[in-house]
Amino acid sequence: MHGWIGTILRVNLTTGSVSREPLDPAMAKAYIGARGLGTKVLFDEVDARVDPLAPENKLIFVSGPLTGTYAPSGGRYEVVTKGALTGAIAAANSGGTWGPALKYAGYDLVILEGKAAHPVYLWIKDGAAELRNATHLWGKTVPDTTDAVRAETDEDAKVACIGPAGEHQVLFACIMNDMHRSAGRSGVGAVMGSKNLKAIAVVGGGTVTCADTDAFASAVMQVREKILAHPVGGTGLRLYGTDVLVNILNQIGGHPTRNFQDGYFPTADKIGGESLSAKVLQRPKGCFACIISCGRVTKVSHPKYAGEGEGPEYETAWGFGSDCGVDDLDAVTKANYYCNEYGLDTITMGATVACAMELYERGLITPKDTGGLALEFGNAEAMVEATRLTAQGDGFGQKLALGSYRLAAAYGHPELSMTVKKQEMPAYDPRAIQGIGLNYATANCGAAHVRGYTISPEVLGTPIKVNKDAIEGKPELVIQFQNLTAALDASGACLFTTFGIGADELAALLSAATGVEYSTADFLKCGDRIWNLERLFNLKAGLNAKDDSLPPRILEEPLKSGASKGSVSRFPEMLPTYYQLRGWDAAGVPTPAKLQALGLVAERAVSGSLA
Amino acid sequence: MGKMLMIQADKCTGCHNCALACSMTHEQSFRLPAARLHVYTWEREGFSVPMMCQHCSDAPCIPVCTPHAMTRDPVTGWVTLDQAKCIGCKMCVLACPFGNAAWDAVSNKILKCDYCGGDPACATFCPTHAIEWVDDVVATRARKRAFAAKFKMAFAE
Numbered sequence: 081m082h083g084w085i086g087t088i089l090r091v092n093l094t095t096g097s098v099s100r101e102p103l104d105p106a107m108a109k110a111y112i113g114a115r116g117l118g119t120k121v122l123f124d125e126v127d128a129r130v131d132p133l134a135p136e137n138k139l140i141f142v143s144g145p146l147t148g149t150y151a152p153s154g155g156r157y158e159v160v161t162k163g164a165l166t167g168a169i170a171a172a173n174s175g176g177t178w179g180p181a182l183k184y185a186g187y188d189l190v191i192l193e194g195k196a197a198h199p200v201y202l203w204i205k206d207g208a209a210e211l212r213n214a215t216h217l218w219g220k221t222v223p224d225t226t227d228a229v230r231a232e233t234d235e236d237a238k239v240a241c242i243g244p245a246g247e248h249q250v251l252f253a254c255i256m257n258d259m260h261r262s263a264g265r266s267g268v269g270a271v272m273g274s275k276n277l278k279a280i281a282v283v284g285g286g287t288v289t290c291a292d293t294d295a296f297a298s299a300v301m302q303v304r305e306k307i308l309a310h311p312v313g314g315t316g317l318r319l320y321g322t323d324v325l326v327n328i329l330n331q332i333g334g335h336p337t338r339n340f341q342d343g344y345f346p347t348a349d350k351i352g353g354e355s356l357s358a359k360v361l362q363r364p365k366g367c368f369a370c371i372i373s374c375g376r377v378t379k380v381s382h383p384k385y386a387g388e389g390e391g392p393e394y395e396t397a398w399g400f401g402s403d404c405g406v407d408d409l410d411a412v413t414k415a416n417y418y419c420n421e422y423g424l425d426t427i428t429m430g431a432t433v434a435c436a437m438e439l440y441e442r443g444l445i446t447p448k449d450t451g452g453l454a455l456e457f458g459n460a461e462a463m464v465e466a467t468r469l470t471a472q473g474d475g476f477g478q479k480l481a482l483g484s485y486r487l488a489a490a491y492g493h494p495e496l497s498m499t500v501k502k503q504e505m506p507a508y509d510p511r512a513i514q515g516i517g518l519n520y521a522t523a524n525c526g527a528a529h530v531r532g533y534t535i536s537p538e539v540l541g542t543p544i545k546v547n548k549d550a551i552e553g554k555p556e557l558v559i560q561f562q563n564l565t566a567a568l569d570a571s572g573a574c575l576f577t578t579f580g581i582g583a584d585e586l587a588a589l590l591s592a593a594t595g596v597e598y599s600t601a602d603f604l605k606c607g608d609r610i611w612n613l614e615r616l617f618n619l620k621a622g623l624n625a626k627d628d629s630l631p632p633r634i635l636e637e638p639l640k641s642g643a644s645k646g647s648v649s650r651f652p653e654m655l656p657t658y659y660q661l662r663g664w665d666a667a668g669v670p671t672p673a674k675l676q677a678l679g680l681v682a683e684r685a686v687s688g689s690l691a
Numbered sequence: 692m693g694k695m696l697m698i699q700a701d702k703c704t705g706c707h708n709c710a711l712a713c714s715m716t717h718e719q720s721f722r723l724p725a726a727r728l729h730v731y732t733w734e735r736e737g738f739s740v741p742m743m744c745q746h747c748s749d750a751p752c753i754p755v756c757t758p759h760a761m762t763r764d765p766v767t768g769w770v771t772l773d774q775a776k777c778i779g780c781k782m783c784v785l786a787c788p789f790g791n792a793a794w795d796a797v798s799n800k801i802l803k804c805d806y807c808g809g810d811p812a813c814a815t816f817c818p819t820h821a822i823e824w825v826d827d828v829v830a831t832r833a834r835k836r837a838f839a840a841k842f843k844m845a846f847a848e
Binding site: 363375 | 706708711715721732734737738816819
């Protein structure tokens with residue numbers, strides 16, 4: 081095969097067996113790779129009703145056909161499993177160099193099943209794979225684990241691992257690779273921890289080929305030019321990182337503040353990309369084959385928060401910053417370092433601290449609950465300490481480790497958790513930006529901006545400017561972005577390539593790489609298919625239309641200040657149209673006709689009692 | 692006036708576009724060991740350095756090459772490997788103090804930068820100008836100017 085390697089590695093952690101299987105070309109064509117192939121394997125092999133932390137859940141690491149080529153910013157991989165935080169399908173995407181290394185070592189995907197009797201790590205070298213004892217690595221941070229695994233395997237090995245948070249099964253633990261890159265959301269790291277799997281180290285000198293090298297090279301040159309010429313993809317992200325968004329979102333009043341009590345944070349510029357560049361930036365960093373270089377290598381010298389690492393990204397600066405009412409960039413960056421070192425999703429961590437702060441200020445939790453920690457909005461030290469406690473599994477951190485939904489519910493106020501499907505909303509307020517709310521509510525992995533990033537047209541005006549406050553046309557827009565993103569994720573490309581290119585260019589890259597002719601329509605249909613199969617998994621798991629919702633605050637409490645003052649989300653008006661345009665019935669279930677059109681008849685049959 | 696590749700490691704983001712482009716140009720596929728240059732990354736520090744043949748003036752690989760496959764091109768001045776004459780003895784691999792001549796067991800040959808015949812793909816594909824194909828007389832101009840600017844700032848205050 082071209083683009084794809086054509087081989088699956090299957091590892092049974094219970095029995096210790098390791099086996100190779102051919103990748104079915106028809107399945108590869110229909111689901112492309114990464115998020116698509118991972119979803120198909122999970123749907124086929126895992127009972128959706130399984131406890132995410134039970135051995136019966138599977139953990140799938142999967143690359144795309146563009147991964148390992150020089151398709152611009154096309155070096156990504158996905159971790160697909162049933163999410164520990166959400167109970168819904170999880171597909172956590174990451175960059176760095178791990179995904180390409182997996183392909184050079186001879187595999188498109190690794191399926192991990194069962195549970196090891198004691199901590200182990202998987203070592204893959206040029207096709208050979210073995211499980212090794214990791215008892216001595218248990219408890220180590222991400223950088224220390226990475227160094228230790230390299231010392232035992234190969235100094236060039238690429239390491240994906242969990243930190244102590246994943247071992248403790250913090251429900252929003254992530255999987256880290258290349259020390260600083262993260263398959264971040266939905267608790268994929270907790271699933272890895274539940275399997276006693278500490279790390280996957282991989283090295284290989286193998287080849288990724290293209291079906292038509294001339295066509296691929298020429299498509300790549302065109303794509304490079306388009307991305308590099310784009311003000312966001314070519315300039316803004318390299319100069320200031322994703323944190324450039326702080327001031328942009330704050331200016332339009334769509335920058336959630338103090339647990340979404342407002343959409344404007346007066347001193348947000350102190351934690352924005354411009355301040356980051358001036359205060360803590362060492363240099364930009366790029367993932368494999370990246371031409372954008374949004375990564376931030378940073379260093380904090382303030383003695384209280386001293387450290388080195390990567391970040392913060394926009395979502396992180398917001399989560400630990402504005403959402404907690406904190407404008408101290410050093411503190412925000414330190415909290416980010418804790419998350420990277422211990423393996424936590426920064427969005428859920430920040431938003432959970434923010435939720436705890438609101439509970440605290442309302443007197444619903446007291447210093448007795450927090451161990452004396454004064455969790456007041458704006459208390460930077462308390463924010464960092466709460467993060468450390470969660471990372472290290474200490475004291476009140478054990479409560480925070482459940483995420484904001486379970487935390488707020490435990491104190492009788494689930495409505496104060498800013499979540500969809502138990503996953504925290506990220507840094508764009510749906511009251512100020514109507515389309516993104518519909519995307520949060522319908523995203524199969526729970527609230528996420530990276531499933532349908534309508535911020536591009538609604539705020540940044542790319543590829544076209546649309547009115548952020550309107551709801552007309554938003555269901556169509558959200559569906560377009562969701563389908564495009566599903567197919568793009570499946571290809572192995574970075575979401576940020578959409579600052580410059582769209583489905584036409586991605587379909588051309590894929591066709592030249594794989595030799596499978598993808599028209600733009602074929603490509604988008606793959607995205608639609610992936611989206612619907614994710615939906616079927618969730619329906620089987622017991623989720624339904626009631627889970628396609630936004631927190632009551634977003635629907636009922638108008639923004640108090642800033643440029644979008646007075647707005648609420650009009651999401652309920654958009655949802656019926658969204659279902660209809662998706663080809664779903666009023667209960668949000670894909671109709672037989674829709675599934676037939678997508679070639680999901682057999683999948684519908686096993687979903688049985690759905691409709 | 693000749694040309695040379697100028698590396699500014701502080702601009703390198705570790706993206707490997709140079710190595711990928713090199714592999715594609717020379718081998719028509721993506722295989723990092725087949726690239727004539729390699730990128731080394733220190734993850735803790737977030738620092739990366741691309742390594743490639745420097746086309747040394749007093750190149751240690753030339754005198755050790757018994758079949759005279761490794762020579763200096765009289766016109767361009769580049770250190771040039773003639774694959775037809777190479778016997779695969781790997782003396783150049785032993786002699787290069789930087790590890791920039793490498794033996795590739797897959798293609799059964801010595802791999803060494805040939806400047807892509809005068810249009811190096813690594814420089815074309817480097818998104819941050821960490822690798823640039825520049826006139827040799829002005830190769831260090833950008834670096835000198837950047838440092839001079841620091842003096843200017845210091846004295847202007």
